[in-house]
Amino acid sequence: MVLMINSAHSQDPNQQISYTVYQESLKKIIRDLDHITSYHFSYNPKAIDADRKLNIKIENKSIHSCFDIIFTGNQIQWQIIGKQVILKPFKKSDKKTVSLSGYIRDQQTGEVLIGASMWFPDAGVGTVSNAFGFYSISLPAAEYIVAVSYIGYQPTKDRLMLFQDTRFDYNLSPSVLEMAAVEIVDENFVGSGNVSFLGAMKLGSKTLSELPGFAGDADILKALDAIPGIANYGDGSTLFYVRGGGSDQNMLLIDDAPIYNPSHLFGFFTAFAPDAIKDVEAYKGDFPARFGGRLSSVIDIRTKDGNMKRIGFAGNLGPYSSNVSVEGPIVKDVSSFYISARRSNLNWLKPDESLANSFDLNFFDINAKFNYQLNSNNRFYLTIYGGKDDFSRISQSSLKTFGISWNNVLGTLRWNHVYNDKLFSNFTVYTSRYNYFLYTDKELNDFWTSSIENSSLKSDFTYYPFPSATFRFGMEIASHNIDPGNVYFSDPAIQKYVPKVPEYHSRSAAFYVSGDQHFGKFLRFHYGIRLSYWENAGNTTRHYYDVNYNVIGEDVIPKGEVYYRDLRPEPRISLSFYPWSGAELKLSYNRTTQFIQVLSNSVSPFTSLDVWAPSGPNIEPQYADQLAIGIVRQSGNKKWLISSEGFLKKFYNQIDYRDHANMLYNSYLEGELRFGTAKSYGIELMLRKTSGRFNGWIAYTWSRALKTIEGINQNQEFPAFYDRPHDVNINLSYTPGHRFKFAAAWYFLSGGAITTPIGFFNYNGYVVPIYGSKNNDRLPDYHRMDISAELRLHKAGARYQHNLVLTLYNLYGRKNPFSINFNKVMGDDGKIVIPTDLYGGYEVLSTQLSVAGLIPSLNYTFRF
Amino acid sequence: MKLRNKINPLLLILPLLLISGCEERIDWLLKPDYQSVLVVDGMITSEARQHTIRLTTSYTQLNSEPGKASGAQVIISDKDSSWTLTEFPVNSGLYRTKPFFAAKLNVQYTLFISYQSQVYSAKATMVKGNPLVPVHYQKKNNGLFQINWIANPYNPRKPAMFTIFLDWSGVPGYSDIPPDSCRALIKAYSLPTLDVSEVLAPEAEKVFFPAGTVITELKYSLSDEYAAFLRAMLLETSWSGGFFDTAPANLPTNLSGGALGFFAVCEEHSVRIIVKP
Incomplete structure (x- = not known):
């Protein structure tokens, strides 16, 4: 059947034509066109199969567009000469490749969407938007169906005529039901080779909001515990360990700038207000070459840009902390801002009225972001973050006053520039500073302080030269200034004898290049190399140690003089095989290097002391080799995802500490260190339901983390204190309708390795423990269940959205100990205390110390 | 009283700060794998008196009484003199210098102990x-x-x-x-x-x-x-x-021979x- 709606004879290229046929021969279609237009068609019947049947549907297209759809889309070149249209088949070399590029955004707010997927089912290829929402893909000129999707948004599917380089921005609408994880990936996307579900995990703001969180707040770092291969220390801690690495081997980036202490209140709260977070990508293996500087993980946190369309307010009012945010356009669709602030409400926890004025117990953070779109090719972002904790006893009612305080400040300025449809760049300037204060006497203002500061300039380029390849390259230069800790006393008589611990001044540079190439539909090869350079310079004092770590000399290094240099290549390779649709088998190897580390022999779950130090003559750079193999499979109905990944990791130049190392205030800090190797291995399993009202995942990890350090444990291998062989977590979310949302999470971890006494002796009135091998024992297993229920108080689609969120952290009140002690006594009032009166001896108890029983929280959240 | x-x-x-932290008594099964050793708790000072060295032995069970290292031969010496300590009371593990003496600044003193066929020693100097x-x-x-x-x-x-x-x-x-x-x-x-x-x-x-x-x-x-x-x-x-x-x-020690504790001046x-x- 042939329908010709516009039958006017025309050579006007702008003339609109509608034409529809079903299973009609090309010969017949050409005859129709001959009739509809005033063109005559010439072709060689031996070169062009004119009998082939085609389906064509054209509505109100120009003549040239019609020719593109009918001929170019069927691999036939067309050329107009006078009134003739010459048709000839495409040679392979003639096949035109065009680019489609642009941004993927939230339709309501204009916020760019990171990691949104774009899929071309006809061609079997796809791509994802980058950290700035930009995408680009090169394809043979043709007509395509393009599907775009993102977690929590309604997917779109459109027909697209792609016959020339095209810039097109997609705007996705949030899902009407406000359901998280409505669809995690588009159909056929797993196994497409564009997103790997192995070695990394993405936690969008919607997914984060699904987890029960702590005290009514979605908590990014605690959410990481739900990822197989990542283990949190325990209750109230933001310390986490990835595939057998130390907690300082994790890099946390906020809009490309590192944050050194991501905790509030010693770790009970994460330092970033959850409302400000747009997207989190956690890499635990197979790091992209653009990331470096840490051995175990990169947590790439992206903050919200701000609503481009209208002013909006949001807040979360809770018993422990509250936050508010405001966002909106500065110039509609051109520039916007996002500002959030959070403050603790903890003072009601003070123990009694008489002490109420004796304590400070506060934290706050502020996040501000501004962005300005100069034109379609240039956009600027400015991010500012500041956070502070202050915990102190400020009036003297006992032996002394004390305090702990820390603050993080960082700022990032970024410039996105699109050179053309195939080349995207981002330039970043950032500075980050972290200060820590330990007041030995708050009243007298006697304190110990350490700090780390770094500033950096970096560039990242992404080049999309052809459909099967993406290349990235870039560089970074940075300066690092570290004060490893100095003491300041108000009493000049003491201060004049206080030695000065020398500061560190370092500079670094890194260059990287990486490629991501597909070989047919079955194979993807990702490769890259990062070259990392580090140097230390004066003004400082360099110490020399003998083999027994005794100081044998020192040099005063003048300002600017370089006394240490190192250059390390870091290759990264992965090979993915897609045996069938919805499946990926991946093998990866990567080497990572770390030039800066925390020196602390603390076994506390809480952030207590941060002494950062760079690699140098006495501290060889840490590096690690990781080999991983994994498989991921999506079920036929696309609702389930199952993955399994095994890893083997070897760490070199690992740091441990001599017995009772003095790390707080020591000019010869480096002499307290001992070095060796570590290894970790394990297998991670995950079953995930990715769509529907009921979704979530179950993950299990079995792993080991073992260290061998010269001079420790008689040089014998021992388990690291974060060695937790079994790790199970279950996260479930259920959204029965508009009104309610429920979530539950259960965590299980083997108890951490600890050292318990094998004997005791008495000295000077004290009962002193005797230890055998290091980490010879284990804490009881850790487990905990959290639940949350959210009641939506607004109608669907209402402008003012508000909810009540009830969270029960540690539902069954499990007391998960973080330490076992053998040095306390039972007081007359039943309290467990350290004995002060040593007259006549005392009976020592075995005790365990835990935090966080059942912690209920009722929060009111709003957004309008 | x-x-x-x-x-x-x-x-x-702090426990309140940590919201609901608590410490409680538990029964913990230690893994003793240890032979009892000599423990030296000894100090001599600048005061002229009978100085006491306490010799005990280590133990594996919490709250056990330390063993009294009785019958040891204990001598303190410097480069010029030596003082033999005698156990008093008998079988107490307490060893006293017989004459009164006062330690001197910047003089190195050596403690020598012979106990159950083992020899232990330590050196210390007063500052x-x-x-x-x-x-x-x-x-x-x-x-x-x-x-x-x-x-x-x-x-x-x-x-x-x-x-x-x-x-x-x-x-x-x-x-x-x-x-x-x-x-x-x-x-x-x-x-x-x-x-x-x-x-x-x-x-x-x-x-x-x-x-x-x-x-x-x-x-x-x-x-x-x-x-x-x-x-x-x-x-x-x-x-x-x-x-x-x-x-x-x-703990570190200044005693040789595998003994624990410290000898101080x-x-x-x-x-x-x-x-x-």
Whole structure:
């Protein structure tokens, strides 16, 4: 059947034509066109199969567009000469490749969407938007169906005529039901080779909001515990360990700038207000070459840009902390801002009225972001973050006053520039500073302080030269200034004898290049190399140690003089095989290097002391080799995802500490260190339901983390204190309708390795423990269940959205100990205390110390 | 009657800060795999007196009585003299120098012990200390007194150990109570190091005493080696079990032959105070 709606004879290229046929021969279609237009068609019947049947549907297209759809889309070149249209088949070399590029955004707010997927089912290829929402893909000129999707948004599917380089921005609408994880990936996307579900995990703001969180707040770092291969220390801690690495081997980036202490209140709260977070990508293996500087993980946190369309307010009012945010356009669709602030409400926890004025117990953070779109090719972002904790006893009612305080400040300025449809760049300037204060006497203002500061300039380029390849390259230069800790006393008589611990001044540079190439539909090869350079310079004092770590000399290094240099290549390779649709088998190897580390022999779950130090003559750079193999499979109905990944990791130049190392205030800090190797291995399993009202995942990890350090444990291998062989977590979310949302999470971890006494002796009135091998024992297993229920108080689609969120952290009140002690006594009032009166001896108890029983929280959240 | 009271301690806030933290007694099965060894708790000082060395043995079960290392041969010597110590009382593990003698500054003393066919030795030297500044005490709301200052816990040049012996057995109203219930012994330290677990040490009991209590305070100078030993001991005892612990480890020693403990030589200063109402 042939329908010709516009039958006017025309050579006007702008003339609109509608034409529809079903299973009609090309010969017949050409005859129709001959009739509809005033063109005559010439072709060689031996070169062009004119009998082939085609389906064509054209509505109100120009003549040239019609020719593109009918001929170019069927691999036939067309050329107009006078009134003739010459048709000839495409040679392979003639096949035109065009680019489609642009941004993927939230339709309501204009916020760019990171990691949104774009899929071309006809061609079997796809791509994802980058950290700035930009995408680009090169394809043979043709007509395509393009599907775009993102977690929590309604997917779109459109027909697209792609016959020339095209810039097109997609705007996705949030899902009407406000359901998280409505669809995690588009159909056929797993196994497409564009997103790997192995070695990394993405936690969008919607997914984060699904987890029960702590005290009514979605908590990014605690959410990481739900990822197989990542283990949190325990209750109230933001310390986490990835595939057998130390907690300082994790890099946390906020809009490309590192944050050194991501905790509030010693770790009970994460330092970033959850409302400000747009997207989190956690890499635990197979790091992209653009990331470096840490051995175990990169947590790439992206903050919200701000609503481009209208002013909006949001807040979360809770018993422990509250936050508010405001966002909106500065110039509609051109520039916007996002500002959030959070403050603790903890003072009601003070123990009694008489002490109420004796304590400070506060934290706050502020996040501000501004962005300005100069034109379609240039956009600027400015991010500012500041956070502070202050915990102190400020009036003297006992032996002394004390305090702990820390603050993080960082700022990032970024410039996105699109050179053309195939080349995207981002330039970043950032500075980050972290200060820590330990007041030995708050009243007298006697304190110990350490700090780390770094500033950096970096560039990242992404080049999309052809459909099967993406290349990235870039560089970074940075300066690092570290004060490893100095003491300041108000009493000049003491201060004049206080030695000065020398500061560190370092500079670094890194260059990287990486490629991501597909070989047919079955194979993807990702490769890259990062070259990392580090140097230390004066003004400082360099110490020399003998083999027994005794100081044998020192040099005063003048300002600017370089006394240490190192250059390390870091290759990264992965090979993915897609045996069938919805499946990926991946093998990866990567080497990572770390030039800066925390020196602390603390076994506390809480952030207590941060002494950062760079690699140098006495501290060889840490590096690690990781080999991983994994498989991921999506079920036929696309609702389930199952993955399994095994890893083997070897760490070199690992740091441990001599017995009772003095790390707080020591000019010869480096002499307290001992070095060796570590290894970790394990297998991670995950079953995930990715769509529907009921979704979530179950993950299990079995792993080991073992260290061998010269001079420790008689040089014998021992388990690291974060060695937790079994790790199970279950996260479930259920959204029965508009009104309610429920979530539950259960965590299980083997108890951490600890050292318990094998004997005791008495000295000077004290009962002193005797230890055998290091980490010879284990804490009881850790487990905990959290639940949350959210009641939506607004109608669907209402402008003012508000909810009540009830969270029960540690539902069954499990007391998960973080330490076992053998040095306390039972007081007359039943309290467990350290004995002060040593007259006549005392009976020592075995005790365990835990935090966080059942912690209920009722929060009111709003957004309008 | 011991006048101890567990008032709001310095760090009472911390468990509350950690919202619902708690410490509780547990039964923990230790994994003893250890042969008992000799422990030396010995100090000689600049005071002319009979000095005592306590020899015990280690034990594997918590709260066991340490064994008394009886029958040892114990000698202290310097380059010119030697003093043989005798066990008194018999089978007590306490060894005393017979004549009174006072240790001298910058002289190296050697402790020699022969016990159960094993030989142990240690060397120590006395360093100069600072004069003693007496403790400060303060009357509390309960009408009793409490020590509120002993020394700055940080002293980069002159580390010291303080022993404060409190005796109110002679105070009217307490004379009917067994004397041992009216005495307390407090130790404090001024060390050249700072530790987080010291600054934020776990909750400790408080000791109260009435007016009329006799306070005997002794101050001992510490060599660098002894200060390091005491710091390690405190990290494993009084400063351990808080929220900011460091990795546990065995104490260092200056004794050879596998013995534990420490032999120290200290300059001693003392003061006696009677608590005024």
